[in-house]
Structures are given as structure tokens and as C-alpha cells.
Amino acid sequence: MTGRFRSAPVVALVVGSAMSLAGCLNDSEIDEDDIVVFGPYRTVEADRFVESLEVFTDTTGIDVRYTGSSNFVSDLAERIENNGATPDVVVVPQPGLVQSMVDGGEVVPLDAAARDALRANYEPDIADAAIFDGQDSAVPYRRSLKSIVWFRPDVFEAEGWEVPRTLDELESLAEAIVASDRDIAPWCFSLQAGDQSGWAATDWVEDIVVRRSGVDVYEDWAAGRIGFADSRIEAAFTEFQELVLAPGRVAGRLTAVVATPVELAWEPLLATEPGCAMYKQADFALNWMPSLDVGPDGGIDWFALPDVDESEPPLLIGGDLIVALDDRPDVAELMEFLAGVAAGESWVEEGGFISAKSSIAVGAYPDPERQFIETLADAPAQVFDASDQMPPEIGSDLLWDEITGWVTGSSSYDDFAETMDTARDAHDAG
Amino acid sequence: MEQEGANPSVDDSDRDDIDRHGGRDEASMTPLGSSTAWIRRVVKVTPTDDEEAALDELIPRGDDFLPYLRRFSMLTVLSASIAAFGLLSDSAAVVIGAMLVAPLMTPITAAAAATVRAQNDVLVRSILVIFLGVVLAIGVGVVTCAIAGFDIASEADLPDQVAQRTFPGLLDLGVAITAGAAAGYISTRRSTTSALPGVGIAVALVPPLATVGILIQLKLNSAAQNAFLLFLTNLAAIVFAASVMLLLSGFRPQEERARRSVRLRLSVTLLAVAVVAIPLTLHTQATVRDSNLRRAVTQAVVEWDASVRVIELTADVVDGTAHVELIASGPNEVRPAWRLADLVRSTFGRPVDLELRYERDEFYAVSSR
Structure with a gap:
């Protein structure tokens, strides 16, 4: 008897805790009327994106369910082919893929309200980028600056390394880093991203093409008017290979390049004893790294990949478009919200995000995003990611696969270029 | 019962003595005092x-x-x-x-x-x-x-x-x-x-x-x-x-x-137990939550592809988001991972970050003579 009395409080405590736990779970029931959004944002970026849609749910009562995948392009194709799994709305980083979906009749054009919001909140050239086949088909959501080189100011200062002002100085710096006593490689780099592996390598080459050969050659290459066999394109691949991939140039050697998830490529840079001195990746890499002060006195700093001379370099940019694949009124309401000024504001405040909207004041951004926007404004030219402009079966599929093969040495540049150009010719002819 | 057996000589005068020692006073004070006084009256020991x-x-x-x-x-x-x-x-x-x-x-x-x-x-x-x-x-x-x-x-x-x-x-x-x-x-x-x-x-x-x-x-x-x-x-x-x-x-x-002062002293020790019970409760909640998550993942895998075997599963809930690392293998081409993540989310009822490694079962039968 007495034993039972004594143990009663403990039992009550355990049972009470378990019951309160059961009550905590299941806080998000799924409704068939929810708007299903699919995109490439995962982990922190997925959280930020979903948070930015809370205003919409609060004001309309319409719930949005978001899923993001590292295999976004192939998963989206599978969902569209699979009856019943097509998402209502998609976030697409590749304009070429949007064009392909428009061609396939899958995209629902914006309604009048969304079009009005688009014209009111975007610069005309950005709004025009959302026009496909003469119709406003997408809402530009995010802009990204890809020509960023991240570095540790404490390491540069300790070693007496200077931020390079030209591409040649960058090569000299890489040579100095290799020759230094410190056990450190010049670069952190990896391209593993599931079936999207390779995009990080295309960004590198694109930045070199536009610097060495100029905007016109770059745009001709992106549009397929210049092939991969062109000597100027080959020279950019060769420069990338010698600058970044040659023995001793990359942390963890080619094994790490192939095996490390692209979101974790920064890890050697921020290690207590850094394994690399520089890391070229877009502004959104801040979402992948631990929270750090950015700047000369911070844990990390950045410079724009320099031009061939000391002038301001042209900048490689990327951008995410949002398109509707369903014509329900709720979905149209969401598209209008996304084109409006409130969409993305919370993400702007959190950092790690540059909105495509001009109606969000530069002053609303924290540093370093404010610096990125000012750098973009000062750039003599901005070019959009070439592989993302290409038709998806070329840029988002074949090129990513083939460049990965070329990086690992399983194919020569000639074979790689021939495969790419043959496929492009066949696509354009078809 | 054992206490009674150990002190067979306890009688009514002892009981009165116990009461005088504060049992009735405690009974009128707190639930703890009330309980202990009652039990003491029942067990009758000195x-x-x-x-x-x-x-x-x-x-x-x-x-x-x-x-x-x-x-x-x-x-x-x-x-x-x-x-x-x-x-x-x-x-x-x-x-x-x-x-x-x-x-x-x-x-x-x-x-x-x-x-x-x-x-x-x-x-x-x-x-x-x-x-x-x-x-x-x-x-x-x-x-x-x-x-x-x-x-x-x-x-x-x-x-x-x-x-x-x-x-x-x-x-x-x-x-x-x-x-x-x-x-x-x-x-x-x-x-x-x-x-x-x-x-x-x-x-x-x-x-x-x-x-x-x-x-x-x-x-x-x-x-x-x-x-x-x-x-x-x-x-x-x-x-x-x-x-x-x-x-x-x-x-x-x-x-x-x-x-x-005994009541006060006992209250202090009880307070100490209550203080350590707070983090212990949180730990137990986390353990139960992780266990529920593992069950949800296992169920979702069966619904995703019943022919798939779970080889290794790491599941943890951090800041309300379920983090799942899964190594699985099966005889078929891998089904889309987004579908598995959505199934886990539906079953578990919280946001999910899933990392899946899938190994295709491949069988070879070879005779070499």
C-alpha cells in the first residue's frame, strides 16, 4: 500500500509528461485545398520562404504547403508527368525551364491583378524577363549575385595576402597560397547536388567567359550561337581547370569536389585550421554557413571575382521565377501576393536573400546584402546564368552531367564539347 | 508491513507519542505533511x-x-x-x-x-x-x-x-x-x-x-x-x-x-528533486518525440515503397523541425524522395528535412570452374 502511494507522484509525472507530449504533436493537419508549392529551397531557405508566405496565409486564410528538393528539375518533370502530383505553384531558378513549361502549355499566365502588381513593384527589364511567348507568365522572386569570392580576413591578414584586383593577380595569389608554409589550398569547391551536380562548376566557367571574352560572346554562347568547341569557351574551361582544379588547388582534392554536398563546400574555409583560403559561391551561400559577421573585421569577408583589368567586373547573376501550374482562384491570389511588395520582406530582414523587386528599398536590407545590391548597381554589366538560360535538357540536364564528367577527368574537353554541341544542334534543329 | 514486523512492540501509547511528535500538526498544514502523518499513524513505528x-x-x-x-x-x-x-x-x-x-x-x-x-x-x-x-x-x-x-x-x-x-x-x-x-x-x-x-x-x-x-x-x-x-x-x-x-x-x-523545521528541510529536498525534474522532463519529451519520429519515418517508408528496407535511420527533432537521415535499399529504381519527405511530414505533423541515400539491391549469381 505505502509503496504505491510513494511512487504515485513519479508515475503521475511520467504519465503527465507523455500525455502533454502527445498533445504537442500533430500541429499541422494537411488539407486538400492547401496550395502545393514546389521548389529548390531546402532547410534554412525553405524555412525563410515559408515564413515569407505567412502574411499571405494570415490575410487570406489559405494554407500553403511547400516542398523543396535537391533534385528539383527531375522531380518537377516527374510530378508533371505523374497525374495528381503536379504542384500548384513552382519556384524555378532556370528561365529555360520556364520557357519549356510554357511551350508545353503547363503554365497559367498571370491574371490582371498579378500583372498590375508586377508592373508596380519591378524595374521594367526585370518584369519583362517574366514575359514568355508574349504573356506575363512568371513572378520574379529572388535575385542572386554569383560572382562572389568569400575569404577569411584573419587568414589573409596573418599571411599578408591581398585581395586580387585582376584575374591574373588571382592566379598569382593562388600560386602564393600553394607555395605558402601553411597547409592550405587556394580553393574550397564542390559540385555534389544529387542529379543537379555540376551547376557550381558552370557558374565558375560562366564568370570566366564573361570576363575574358565579353558580354556579347557570353550571350551568344548562352543562346547557342557559339558552341562549346569555340576556342574562347574552351579557354575559359581550361582557365577554370588550372586555377581551381589543378593538383594542390582545391581542399580535399577531386574526391571532395565530387563527394561533398555543394552546401557544405565552405566547411574547410571556416575550420579552426582552415583548409582553403577562398570559396567562390553566390550570396545565398550565407544561408548555408553558420551565422557570422561579414566584413573586414568579421569572421568572413568577400570580394567580387575581378575582371581582366582593374575595372569594375561584369557580374554573373541568377534569379528564381515563380509560375502557377493551376488556375484555381486561390493560386491566382497567391501569385498576386508574390508579385506584391509584402512577399519576401521577412526574408529580406533575416538576410541571405535579395528580392527581385525594386519596390523593396535598399535600406531595408541588412549588410552584406545591401553591399551586394550596391555592387550590382555599379557593375558595368550583369549577365544571367548561361546554363539556366539554356533549354533544360541542355543546360540543366546534359551540361551539369557532362561538366561533372569533365571535372573528374572521365571525359576530355573535346569529347565534352562535341557532346554538348551535338545535343544543342539537335535541340535547335528539332 | 515490514516496518510493523520490525517493531512488534509498538502500541497505542507509541501512536500517541508519534502524534505528539508533530503528526497532527503536519496533517493540518500541507498535503505532504498530511500524507506522511497518515502513513505514520498506519505504520506505527518508533x-x-x-x-x-x-x-x-x-x-x-x-x-x-x-x-x-x-x-x-x-x-x-x-x-x-x-x-x-x-x-x-x-x-x-x-x-x-x-x-x-x-x-x-x-x-x-x-x-x-x-x-x-x-x-x-x-x-x-x-x-x-x-x-x-x-x-x-x-x-x-x-x-x-x-x-x-x-x-x-x-x-x-x-x-x-x-x-x-x-x-x-x-x-x-x-x-x-x-x-x-x-x-x-x-x-x-x-x-x-x-x-x-x-x-x-x-x-x-x-x-x-x-x-x-x-x-x-x-x-x-x-x-x-x-x-x-x-x-x-x-x-x-x-x-x-x-x-x-x-x-x-x-x-x-x-x-x-x-x-x-523538518517540514522545511523536506520541502527543500523536494524542491531540489523538482528542479532536476524539469530538464529530465524535457529530455524525456525529446526521447519520446524522437521515438515517434522514427515510427513515423518507418511507416512512411512502407507507404513510399513497401519493397524498401531501412538500413540506417537517424532521426532527431531540432527547433520543431524533424531531421531525418536515412539509408535505405530496395530492388526498384528509387521513388522520388520528395514524396517520402511529404509522407513523413504528414505522418509526423511537423516540418521535415530529409537526407536519403538509396542503394539499389543488385544480385549476381556466378559460377566459375
């Missing part, structure tokens, strides 16, 4: 002189104190060393051996007895001895880990014997309370001392402290704090439960004034 003496002998006084302290220190160092080696070599048997050598239960039981009998000098001495034991055992853990040259790449590589002491839950509190009650019961009954080793094993005191030392040496401070929480849990629960048991056995302060 400790014998021998039982009082047994408590007095837990920590020697006068000239005997220093020799005791030397013995205590030696046994603590030895038991902590055995525990540390057992923990590092991941040997449960060796760690149990350390528990049998450990002398910490005695001053803790003495602290409980001093609490009930309002012997402040004994209480202070007990606390000092306990503090000495804590410092020695942690120090031995640090030194042993350093001498052994033990190192790990990450917390996941900790030996099981160490790792299982870094996340105490409510079950540990339950063990400590019941073992503390047993310690209180045994401490006054010389005929039951054969049960002491069982109590020592049930409520391991030195291994958590040696674990703290090892984790400090490995610079895993958060895990070290949790291991120390396990020790504090044992300490608070034993003092509380042993005090209650001694109270129920009829032990009281000698002086009338001191009797009134």
Missing part, C-alpha cells in the same frame, strides 16, 4: 536505540573522522578509476564493479538522516564529504582520460557506456527515488546490509561523475553538463527519498524546536 546508533555511525565524529575521510578518498579515487577505465573501454561489467567499490552512498544517506534528525553539524560534514567525493571522482575522470590518450572525432563516437549517461530522463529519476528509499530503509537495519550493493548498482553515483571528467577532458561541455545532471538527479532523489523513508521509520529530531 526507532530503536540500535537503529539510531546505525545512523550515528554513518559518518564518524571526533578522532575517527580524519581516518574515515582518508578511507573515503582512497575508495572514491579507486572506484572512479575503475569506472573511468570501464567507461572508456565500454565495459558494463567493469563499471558495475566500480559502483560496488564507491563509498558515496554513505555520506548521502547521512545527509538524509541529518535532514530528518535536524543535526546541522552532521549535515554540513556530509555535504563536505560529498563535495570532496564529487571533486575527486571528476578529477580522476579527467586524468584517466588524459593518461589513456583517449580521443574521438565527434560526440557520436563516444562509447555507449559514456553516451548513455549524457541524456538522463525521468526514468533515471524514478530509479534514484526508489533506490534512495531503499537506502533509507537499509541504513538503520543492520540485518539488511546485504542489500546495499544492489542499491549502489541501481543508483550509480561514481560513474556519472567519472563520465563528467571524461567529457570535460574531451571538451564536450554540454554532454558533461548532462552527465552532471544525472549525478544531481541521483543526489537530490536519494536525499529526498531516504529522508521520507527515515521519517516514516519514526526518526525525529531530539529537540521540540528542531522538529518544526
Whole structure:
């Protein structure tokens, strides 16, 4: 008897805790009327994106369910082919893929309200980028600056390394880093991203093409008017290979390049004893790294990949478009919200995000995003990611696969270029 | 029943004596006082002189104190060393051996007895001895880990014997309370001392402290704090439960004034138990939540592709988001991972971050002659 009395409080405590736990779970029931959004944002970026849609749910009562995948392009194709799994709305980083979906009749054009919001909140050239086949088909959501080189100011200062002002100085710096006593490689780099592996390598080459050969050659290459066999394109691949991939140039050697998830490529840079001195990746890499002060006195700093001379370099940019694949009124309401000024504001405040909207004041951004926007404004030219402009079966599929093969040495540049150009010719002819 | 059997001579006059000792006063005060008074009326006990003496002998006084302290220190160092080696070599048997050598239960039981009998000098001495034991055992853990040259790449590589002491839950509190009650019961009954080793094993005191030392040496401070929480849990629960048991056995302060302070003293020990119960409850909640998540993932995998086998599953809930790392294999082409993530989210009801590695089962039959 007495034993039972004594143990009663403990039992009550355990049972009470378990019951309160059961009550905590299941806080998000799924409704068939929810708007299903699919995109490439995962982990922190997925959280930020979903948070930015809370205003919409609060004001309309319409719930949005978001899923993001590292295999976004192939998963989206599978969902569209699979009856019943097509998402209502998609976030697409590749304009070429949007064009392909428009061609396939899958995209629902914006309604009048969304079009009005688009014209009111975007610069005309950005709004025009959302026009496909003469119709406003997408809402530009995010802009990204890809020509960023991240570095540790404490390491540069300790070693007496200077931020390079030209591409040649960058090569000299890489040579100095290799020759230094410190056990450190010049670069952190990896391209593993599931079936999207390779995009990080295309960004590198694109930045070199536009610097060495100029905007016109770059745009001709992106549009397929210049092939991969062109000597100027080959020279950019060769420069990338010698600058970044040659023995001793990359942390963890080619094994790490192939095996490390692209979101974790920064890890050697921020290690207590850094394994690399520089890391070229877009502004959104801040979402992948631990929270750090950015700047000369911070844990990390950045410079724009320099031009061939000391002038301001042209900048490689990327951008995410949002398109509707369903014509329900709720979905149209969401598209209008996304084109409006409130969409993305919370993400702007959190950092790690540059909105495509001009109606969000530069002053609303924290540093370093404010610096990125000012750098973009000062750039003599901005070019959009070439592989993302290409038709998806070329840029988002074949090129990513083939460049990965070329990086690992399983194919020569000639074979790689021939495969790419043959496929492009066949696509354009078809 | 056992208490009645141990004191067959208790009669109505004893009961009146118990009541005079404060039982009715307590009954009119608090639920705790009410319960203990009621139980005391039912069990009808008064400790014998021998039982009082047994408590007095837990920590020697006068000239005997220093020799005791030397013995205590030696046994603590030895038991902590055995525990540390057992923990590092991941040997449960060796760690149990350390528990049998450990002398910490005695001053803790003495602290409980001093609490009930309002012997402040004994209480202070007990606390000092306990503090000495804590410092020695942690120090031995640090030194042993350093001498052994033990190192790990990450917390996941900790030996099981160490790792299982870094996340105490409510079950540990339950063990400590019941073992503390047993310690209180045994401490006054010389005929039951054969049960002491069982109590020592049930409520391991030195291994958590040696674990703290090892984790400090490995610079895993958060895990070290949790291991120390396990020790504090044992300490608070034993003092509380042993005090209650001694109270129920009829032990009281000698002086009338001191009797009134027993409620306050017991409340302090109960408060200590409540304080450690808060993080333990959170730990238990996390354990239950992770277990629910694992079940949700397993269910979702079956719904995703019934032919898939789960090879390795790591599931954790952090800041409300389920983090799932899954290695699976199956005979078919992998189904889209987004579908699995959505299924887990639907089943578990929280946001999910899924990392999936899928291996295709491939079978080869070869004959070479």
C-alpha cells in the first residue's frame, strides 16, 4: 500500500509528461485545398520562404504547403508527368525551364491583378524577363549575385595576402597560397547536388567567359550561337581547370569536389585550421554557413571575382521565377501576393536573400546584402546564368552531367564539347 | 508491513507519542505533511536505540573522522578509476564493479538522516564529504582520460557506456527515488546490509561523475553538463527519498524546536528533486518525440515503397523541425524522395528535412570452374 502511494507522484509525472507530449504533436493537419508549392529551397531557405508566405496565409486564410528538393528539375518533370502530383505553384531558378513549361502549355499566365502588381513593384527589364511567348507568365522572386569570392580576413591578414584586383593577380595569389608554409589550398569547391551536380562548376566557367571574352560572346554562347568547341569557351574551361582544379588547388582534392554536398563546400574555409583560403559561391551561400559577421573585421569577408583589368567586373547573376501550374482562384491570389511588395520582406530582414523587386528599398536590407545590391548597381554589366538560360535538357540536364564528367577527368574537353554541341544542334534543329 | 514486523512492540501509547511528535500538526498544514502523518499513524513505528546508533555511525565524529575521510578518498579515487577505465573501454561489467567499490552512498544517506534528525553539524560534514567525493571522482575522470590518450572525432563516437549517461530522463529519476528509499530503509537495519550493493548498482553515483571528467577532458561541455545532471538527479532523489523513508521509520529530531523545521528541510529536498525534474522532463519529451519520429519515418517508408528496407535511420527533432537521415535499399529504381519527405511530414505533423541515400539491391549469381 505505502509503496504505491510513494511512487504515485513519479508515475503521475511520467504519465503527465507523455500525455502533454502527445498533445504537442500533430500541429499541422494537411488539407486538400492547401496550395502545393514546389521548389529548390531546402532547410534554412525553405524555412525563410515559408515564413515569407505567412502574411499571405494570415490575410487570406489559405494554407500553403511547400516542398523543396535537391533534385528539383527531375522531380518537377516527374510530378508533371505523374497525374495528381503536379504542384500548384513552382519556384524555378532556370528561365529555360520556364520557357519549356510554357511551350508545353503547363503554365497559367498571370491574371490582371498579378500583372498590375508586377508592373508596380519591378524595374521594367526585370518584369519583362517574366514575359514568355508574349504573356506575363512568371513572378520574379529572388535575385542572386554569383560572382562572389568569400575569404577569411584573419587568414589573409596573418599571411599578408591581398585581395586580387585582376584575374591574373588571382592566379598569382593562388600560386602564393600553394607555395605558402601553411597547409592550405587556394580553393574550397564542390559540385555534389544529387542529379543537379555540376551547376557550381558552370557558374565558375560562366564568370570566366564573361570576363575574358565579353558580354556579347557570353550571350551568344548562352543562346547557342557559339558552341562549346569555340576556342574562347574552351579557354575559359581550361582557365577554370588550372586555377581551381589543378593538383594542390582545391581542399580535399577531386574526391571532395565530387563527394561533398555543394552546401557544405565552405566547411574547410571556416575550420579552426582552415583548409582553403577562398570559396567562390553566390550570396545565398550565407544561408548555408553558420551565422557570422561579414566584413573586414568579421569572421568572413568577400570580394567580387575581378575582371581582366582593374575595372569594375561584369557580374554573373541568377534569379528564381515563380509560375502557377493551376488556375484555381486561390493560386491566382497567391501569385498576386508574390508579385506584391509584402512577399519576401521577412526574408529580406533575416538576410541571405535579395528580392527581385525594386519596390523593396535598399535600406531595408541588412549588410552584406545591401553591399551586394550596391555592387550590382555599379557593375558595368550583369549577365544571367548561361546554363539556366539554356533549354533544360541542355543546360540543366546534359551540361551539369557532362561538366561533372569533365571535372573528374572521365571525359576530355573535346569529347565534352562535341557532346554538348551535338545535343544543342539537335535541340535547335528539332 | 515490514516496518510493523520490525517493531512488534509498538502500541497505542507509541501512536500517541508519534502524534505528539508533530503528526497532527503536519496533517493540518500541507498535503505532504498530511500524507506522511497518515502513513505514520498506519505504520506505527518508533526507532530503536540500535537503529539510531546505525545512523550515528554513518559518518564518524571526533578522532575517527580524519581516518574515515582518508578511507573515503582512497575508495572514491579507486572506484572512479575503475569506472573511468570501464567507461572508456565500454565495459558494463567493469563499471558495475566500480559502483560496488564507491563509498558515496554513505555520506548521502547521512545527509538524509541529518535532514530528518535536524543535526546541522552532521549535515554540513556530509555535504563536505560529498563535495570532496564529487571533486575527486571528476578529477580522476579527467586524468584517466588524459593518461589513456583517449580521443574521438565527434560526440557520436563516444562509447555507449559514456553516451548513455549524457541524456538522463525521468526514468533515471524514478530509479534514484526508489533506490534512495531503499537506502533509507537499509541504513538503520543492520540485518539488511546485504542489500546495499544492489542499491549502489541501481543508483550509480561514481560513474556519472567519472563520465563528467571524461567529457570535460574531451571538451564536450554540454554532454558533461548532462552527465552532471544525472549525478544531481541521483543526489537530490536519494536525499529526498531516504529522508521520507527515515521519517516514516519514526526518526525525529531530539529537540521540540528542531522538529518544526523538518517540514522545511523536506520541502527543500523536494524542491531540489523538482528542479532536476524539469530538464529530465524535457529530455524525456525529446526521447519520446524522437521515438515517434522514427515510427513515423518507418511507416512512411512502407507507404513510399513497401519493397524498401531501412538500413540506417537517424532521426532527431531540432527547433520543431524533424531531421531525418536515412539509408535505405530496395530492388526498384528509387521513388522520388520528395514524396517520402511529404509522407513523413504528414505522418509526423511537423516540418521535415530529409537526407536519403538509396542503394539499389543488385544480385549476381556466378559460377566459375
